[in-house]
Structure formats: C-alpha cells, structure tokens
C-alpha cells in the first residue's frame with residue numbers, strides 16, 4: 164500500500180470547505196470523493212470503498228456521528244477523521260466512543276490535516292502488513308506440518324520397506340537354493356520349483372517398487388480410451404503368474420461393459436492388480452476350503468463404470484475393515500507393506516472415483532469401484 168495512493172471521502176455540507184479540503188488532499192497526491200451529507204457519503208462509501216473518511220461532525224440529513232457509526236459497522240478498520248467546530252465538545256466525546264481516528268478543528272489548517280491523514284495512512288499500512296505477515300505465518304505453519312508429516316511417513320516407509328525387502332530376499336534365497344540343489348541333482352522338478360519361487364519374489368519386488376514410485380511421486384493421470392479386451396487381457400496376463408500355484412478360478416465378466424474404457428491404463432491396472440493380489444492372498448490364507456473363486460466384473464451401470472472384485476477368501480473383521488486403506492496398514496507381517504490399497508484408493512480418486520468394501524470374516528470380500536465413464540484429465544481439473 165502506497166501512502167500517495169489513498170482514496171479519501173470528504174463529507175461536509177459547506178461547499179467551500181469541501182473544495183479547500185479537496186485541493187489540499189489532491190496536492191498531497193490522494194484521490195478524493197466528495198459528499199454534502201452523511202447519506203450521500205454512505206452511498207459513495209458503498210460504491211467506492213474509500214480508505215479514509217474525513218467528515219464534518221454537524222451536517223443536515225445525516226450527521227457525522229451517524230455516518231461514523233455506519234462506516235464502522237461496514238468496515239471497522241477504516242479510519243474516520245472528524246472535523247469539529249467550537250462548541251462541539253459533546254459530539255467530539257461521542258465520536259471518540261464510536262471509534263473516530265482523529266479530530267481536526269475548523270477552520271482547517273492544512274498542515275494539521277496532512278498530519279492526521281498521514282497518521283491514518285500509517286495505521287492502514289501497518290494493518291495491511293500485519294495481515295500479510297499473519298498470512299505468511301499461517302502458510303509457514305502449514306508447510307512445516309506438511310513437511311513433518313512427510314518426514315514421519317518417509318521414516319515409516321523406510322522401516323516397512325526394508326523389513327519387507329528382507330522378507331523378499333529370504334524368498335529369493337529360498338528359490339535360489341531349491342533351483343541350485345535341483346541343478347546339482349539334475350532334478351527338473353526342483354529346478355522349476357526354484358525358478359517359480361524366484362519369479363514370484365521378483366514379481367513381488369516389482370510390484371512394491373511400482374507402488375513406492377506411485378506413492379513418492381504423484382504422477383499425473385494420462386486418461387485415454389483403452390479397448391476393454393486389451394485391458395482385460397493385460398490383467399489376465401499379469402495375474403497368470405500369481406495364480407499359477409494356487410487352486411483359484413479367476414473369472415472375468417464383462418457382458419455389460421463398454422467396449423472402450425476411459426482411464427489411465429498403467430495406474431488403473433496397478434490399482435486393480437493390488438486388489439486382486441489381496442484377493443489371492445485372502446484365498447491362500449483361507450484354511451476352510453481348498454478351491455476358491457475370484458471374480459472380476461466390469462460393467463456400465465447408471466452412467467458409471469462399476470468394477471468389482473469378489474473373492475471367497477478369509478474375509479476380514481470389522482476392525483480390520485476400518486484400517487485397510489491406511490498407509491502401511493497390513494495384517495501380513497513380512498509379506499505385506501500396506502501400500503496396496505492406499506495406492507489403489509489414490510489412483511481411483513485421481514480418476515474422480517470411489518471404492519467400497521464389503522467383507523464377512525471366513526466368507527469373503529468384495530471391493531466395488533465406481534468411476535465416471537469419462538474422467539477428467541489432470542489438465543482439465
């Protein structure tokens with residue numbers, strides 16, 4: 164705010180005084196609005212929001228005190244300078260009560276006027292600085308708390324990830340051991356079992372790295388039309404390996420699906436594979452039955468794309484259900500990082516979608532994803 168650029172409203176019923184004040188204030192570099200009484204002054208105040216008001220205390224129609232009250236009601240921080248005459252002592256005291264910034268006595272001395280206006284201007288500038296300073300401070304506090312959130316989740320992530328990598332290294336070691344001993348014995352079954360263990364561990368590491376990348380860098384979505392068949396074929400291909408060693412029937416139903424899906428294929432694949440991975444884990448975990456079914460359904464319903472993943476695995480209890488989308492929540496000890504569903508939900512949100520879960524312990528779980536048929540790209544949001 165520059166001292167020279169204030170708009171000042173002058174209110175006086177005497178035209179001569181208005182003129183003198185106008186010339187003096189314009190000489191000081193201010194812009195001036197003129198009103199002959201309080202009523203007209205208020206109209207100008209509402210229309211132009213002047214920074215400072217200078218008003219005669221005694222005027223017809225609406226006097227200075229009433230104007231002061233009205234201005235303070237509209238804008239408590241606007242300085243109002245009162246022009247007083249001899250014998251206005253009572254009114255002067257009253258205007259003090261209602262928050263007048265200063266007083267100038269008639270006949271107006273230009274030096275005193277300048278002093279009063281400069282004082283009001285300094286007050287306004289200090290106030291503005293205070294507002295800016297407070298805003299900056301609030302921003303700083305916000306950034307600091309974001310930073311410490313980041314730091315603590317980084318620490319948590321490093322801990323969890325190293326723990327999991329240790330587990331995966333054990334799997335790699337196991338696979339290597341079985342494959343090597345197969346080689347020594349020239350036993351092809353052992354070799355292939357060892358290689359299977361190795362590729363499972365490699366797959367798991369790949370998925371974890373993908374998740375970490377998705378988590379650490381908020382990638383912008385590249386929403387594009389993807390042929391349904393191709394999308395489903397890619398999911399089947401990715402799941403093939405994970406399903407290979409388990410008696411799980413993976414069914415895909417797309418009868419009511421549109422032929423083209425609008426989504427970011429890489430990230431949506433990652434979200435669905437995370438959910439499907441969990442479904443496989445839940446089936447393997449389920450000790451009540453050997454054979455299981457996982458069903459992926461993609462359909463268009465009520466102008467939405469609805470994707471559901473249903474398993475008849477171990478299910479989960481109510482308490483677990485409330486935590487599954489939390490970052491790092493996992494019930495799988497070394498086998499889980501707790502990234503999967505956190506990332507999946509973020510990806511779905513970036514598609515302006517939502518995800519629901521229904522689960523019954525020892526019965527199974529169904530995740531349902533609702534997506535707009537044509538999500539907005541990041542550029543459009």
Ligand SMILES: Nc1ncnc2c1ncn2[C@@H]1O[C@H](COP(=O)(O)OP(=O)(O)OP(=O)(O)O)[C@@H](O)[C@H]1O
Nearest residue numbers: 441442445478487493494499500501502503504528
């Ligand atoms: N289909 C499901 N059936 C039963 N429990 C599930 C199912 N899906 C998720 N959960 C529960 O939600 C938790 C969190 O899942 P999430 O995918 O986020 O992590 P995770 O699978 O443990 O580890 P990660 O996916 O990072 O390897 C799981 O540990 C499990 O307890």
Ligand SMILES: [Mg+2]
Nearest residue numbers: 437441503504
């Ligand atoms: Mg998971």
